[in-house]
Amino acid sequence: MTSDVVLVGCGELGADVGQRLAARGHAVLALRRRADLVPQPLQGLSVDLTRDRPDLPPLDLAYLVVALTARPRSEETYRATYVEGMARALDALAATGQVPRRAVLVSSTGVFGDLDPAVLADESTPAQPADGPARMLLQAEQVFLDRVPSGTVLRLSGLYGHRSTRLVDQVRAGTVADPNRWTNRIHRDDAAAAVVHLLTLGTPPETLYIGTDDEPALLGDVAAHLAARMGAPTPPAPDVELGHGKRFSNARLRASGWAPDFPTYREGYAGLSREPLG
Incomplete structure (x- = not known):
């Protein structure tokens, strides 16, 4: 069966997206350094995008997902992976003459830098x-949107x-x-689920969404909730007057029809006693 989905990057998140699409009947080709780590029923293609342009098989392309990961967190590594590596994958797709109906680039809210927590961004x-890696992510977004007319950027929080x-x-500890x-x-x-949702919307999606749950939270509140569930030492209590950092809204993504199964950290950590999450 000719692949109609291409995953550029197939770590844990990319693999989950691919398996969800496969469950919908799609044939998924996943690009990863080691194809043997690509889970079934996805088809893996070994390629190091920081050095090589992939040699793609025949495609009948419907969806494109770019979900790369880079280590260590440095400007050089992020440029090699997110900017140059993605460009090699896009060059290979362009050489096939295939244009996706929909495409999603997984990015990060880290591109926002420092913000006033009084404002819901x-x-x-x-x-x-605020730093080199974040600048490379933003540059990758710009390259993606310039080269993929049907592209949507999804900036995920933690x-x-x-x-x-x-x-x-x-x-x-x-x-x-x-x-x-x-x-x-x-x-x-x-x-x-948000990536699949944006690929399969009945109407064209916006070019940018923030992917986050319903409730920004002070770290001390989240830690206290976890400590109570685990019987761990009570962490320092937060002082909202001293709160600093960023707070994000998922209103646009929710308005598109997406709804999280885990709207806050409370639901997300509900199974902690059975299967620790982090």
Whole structure:
């Protein structure tokens, strides 16, 4: 069966998106450094996009998803992966003459830089990257939208869930710092569902959405909730008057018809006692 979906990047989030599309009857081709790590029923293609342009098989392209990951977090690595690597993948697609009906680039709310927490930021808030990696992400967005006429950028806030246990580990160890920092998050399942939602909308989507849950929260409040569930040491209590950081709105994404299964961290961590999430 000729692939009608191409995933540029197939980490945990990309794989989840691909499997959801496969369940809808699509044939998914996933580009990853190691094709053997691409889960069934997706078809994997080994390629290091930081060095090589992929040699793509025949396609009948409907959807394109770019969901790359880069380590370490440096300007050089982010340029090589998100800007130059994505450009190589787009060059390969252009050589096939295939144009996707819909395309989504997974980006990050990190492109916004420092914001006033008194303001609930949305898609109209100017992006002002605070460091090199964030500048590379914003440059990648611009390249994507310039080259993919049907493209939509989805800026995700902090991903959690599944095998990610960072915050849970910090709460358990009693090492949570800065309880007064505003945090924004989205469960990985909701993030994957948002990508599929934007690809399959009945009407053309906007070019930019913020993907986050319904409730920005002070880190101290989230940590206290987790500590109570786990029986861990009570972390420092937050002081809302000292709150700093960013707060984001998902109003545009919700208005498009998407609704999170985990609208706040409370629902997202509800299964903590059975399967720790972070």
